Amino acid sequence: MEKEVKAIILAAGKGTRMKSTQPKVLHKIFDKPLLSWVLDSISALSKKIESIVVIGHSAHEVEDYLNKNYKYVKTTLQKEQLGTGHAAAQALPLLSDFKGLVIITCGDTPLVTTKSLRSLIKYHIENYSDLTVMTTVFDNPCGYGRIIRNTKGEIIKIVEEKDASESIKEIEEVNTGIYCLEWSKIKKAFSELRNNNSQGEYYLTDIIKWARDNSLKVLGYKNPDNREMYGVNSRIDLAQAFDMMNQRHLDELMVKGVTIYDRHSTYISPETTICEDSVIFPNTYIEGKNYIATCCKIGPMAHLRGNCEIGEGSKIGNFVELKNAKVAKKTNVCHLSYIGDAKIGSNVNIGAGTIFANYNSITKEKKTSVIADGVSIGSNSVIVAPVELKEDSFVGALSCVTKDVEADSLVINRAPIKEIKNWVKNKKEKI
Numbered sequence: 001m002e003k004e005v006k007a008i009i010l011a012a013g014k015g016t017r018m019k020s021t022q023p024k025v026l027h028k029i030f031d032k033p034l035l036s037w038v039l040d041s042i043s044a045l046s047k048k049i050e051s052i053v054v055i056g057h058s059a060h061e062v063e064d065y066l067n068k069n070y071k072y073v074k075t076t077l078q079k080e081q082l083g084t085g086h087a088a089a090q091a092l093p094l095l096s097d098f099k100g101l102v103i104i105t106c107g108d109t110p111l112v113t114t115k116s117l118r119s120l121i122k123y124h125i126e127n128y129s130d131l132t133v134m135t136t137v138f139d140n141p142c143g144y145g146r147i148i149r150n151t152k153g154e155i156i157k158i159v160e161e162k163d164a165s166e167s168i169k170e171i172e173e174v175n176t177g178i179y180c181l182e183w184s185k186i187k188k189a190f191s192e193l194r195n196n197n198s199q200g201e202y203y204l205t206d207i208i209k210w211a212r213d214n215s216l217k218v219l220g221y222k223n224p225d226n227r228e229m230y231g232v233n234s235r236i237d238l239a240q241a242f243d244m245m246n247q248r249h250l251d252e253l254m255v256k257g258v259t260i261y262d263r264h265s266t267y268i269s270p271e272t273t274i275c276e277d278s279v280i281f282p283n284t285y286i287e288g289k290n291y292i293a294t295c296c297k298i299g300p301m302a303h304l305r306g307n308c309e310i311g312e313g314s315k316i317g318n319f320v321e322l323k324n325a326k327v328a329k330k331t332n333v334c335h336l337s338y339i340g341d342a343k344i345g346s347n348v349n350i351g352a353g354t355i356f357a358n359y360n361s362i363t364k365e366k367k368t369s370v371i372a373d374g375v376s377i378g379s380n381s382v383i384v385a386p387v388e389l390k391e392d393s394f395v396g397a398l399s400c401v402t403k404d405v406e407a408d409s410l411v412i413n414r415a416p417i418k419e420i421k422n423w424v425k426n427k428k429e430k431i
């Protein structure tokens with residue numbers, strides 16, 4: 001990309017339809033806020049891209065989140081939520097002398113991909129456009145702004161659902177809320193927007209008509225994949241967006257050679273990489289960034305909570321939860337275990353019901369345990385972090401391991417077994 005690109009993300013709205021005390025853009029899909037999905041798609045365009053997030057409703061919460069997770073992102077405050085046009089205008093002081101392209105997008109469209117944003121920019125540049133709006137076609141366009149074209153096929157304006165006549169409501173081409181602007185030419189539009197519409201808001205969509213009236217070139221880039229443009233306005237939309245994001249990723253994984261038996265009960269975050277010939281069994285939930293190598297078996301009923309690496313040919317079985325765990329090759333964690341904050345070697349066998357006690361609820365600290373290659377942990381054991389179990393050591397079933405274990409040692413700390421002969425018989429005789 002020769003032109004410098006900056007982005008404005010609109011995230012000041014209340015999200016009334018969510019019926020929530022939390023700002024809409026912080027509602028999550030796969031444990032990651034809607035806003036974060038949008039920001040990551042933008043950031044992947046280029047490392048040095050500058051993003052400006054317009055905050056307003058619950059500004060402190062959104063700002064806190066951004067400060068913790070996106071230090072490089074700038075924010076600007078929209079004190080009153082007077083509409084999308086007014087929101088975008090709040091970025092003007094940060095872009096006063098900017099000469100490049102500005103992408104404007106909404107913080108509530110988490111499915112948008114970097115590929116589509118790149119295509120929009122390419123289309124804009126190649127066609128010498130001044131303002132390009134990304135459009136798409138929905139069978140049910142209800143709720144979206146409709147794209148009005150003249151007989152030559154040129155976009156002349158956008159009409160919001162609430163301002164639309166019955167015939168305009170029939171139009172299936174909609175505004176996705178994503179635009180590419182030749183900033184120095186379009187920025188003047190923001191001071192000329194008016195709020196004479198049914199909602200009494202300053203609509204960002206009115207920059208289209210403004211640009212036409214000012215003899216600038218306005219184009220539409222029609223995105224063939226309308227699923228990307230799905231906007232989240234309600235909890236029902238949130239569930240739908242979650243499903244769409246999940247199904248899209250499951251498709252990508254299957255195309256790459258991962259077996260997934262039941263797409264309706266398998267949930268895998270798009271941030272998780274799974275290599276070919278791995279098999280994911282039903283009722284598996286995988287969130288966050290994880291890496292699963294080839295020929296692994298995951299599930300049924302497994303839960304990976306992020307920052308996990310599973311080596312080639314390893315098995316994570318039913319009712320196993322993993323968090324921040326590195327598991328090397330050919331290791332089995334087959335049943336009923338919790339593995340949190342652990343480094344586990346290859347050819348390790350972790351018996352059913354093994355728990356890694358990684359959290360101290362008094363100090364609030366989490367500690368890591370290290371399990372070397374070839375270790376065998378008997379069923380129902382507790383590994384109290386931080387401990388290190390060296391190579392080929394063996395933990396007897398039902399042990400509570402609170403100290404490091406030498407290589408090749410057996411460690412066992414359950415009470416010795418005791419058999420009392422005729423105990424039952426004697427009891428019964430006394431009744």
Ligand code: UD1
Binds near residue numbers: 086143230
């Ligand atoms: C908007 C578009 C519509 C488009 C749709 C795509 C306008 C007028 N309408 O409608 O044409 O089809 O997106 O999803 O632009 N926001 C602010 N400040 C405000 C108002 C909104 O920051 O004062 C933010 C919201 O937080 C949200 C985004 O702008 O992230 C869009 O606002 P929303 O109210 O959801 O607009 P839509 O009705 O979906």
Ligand code: CA
Binds near residue numbers: 106108231232233
């Ligand atoms: Ca919306």
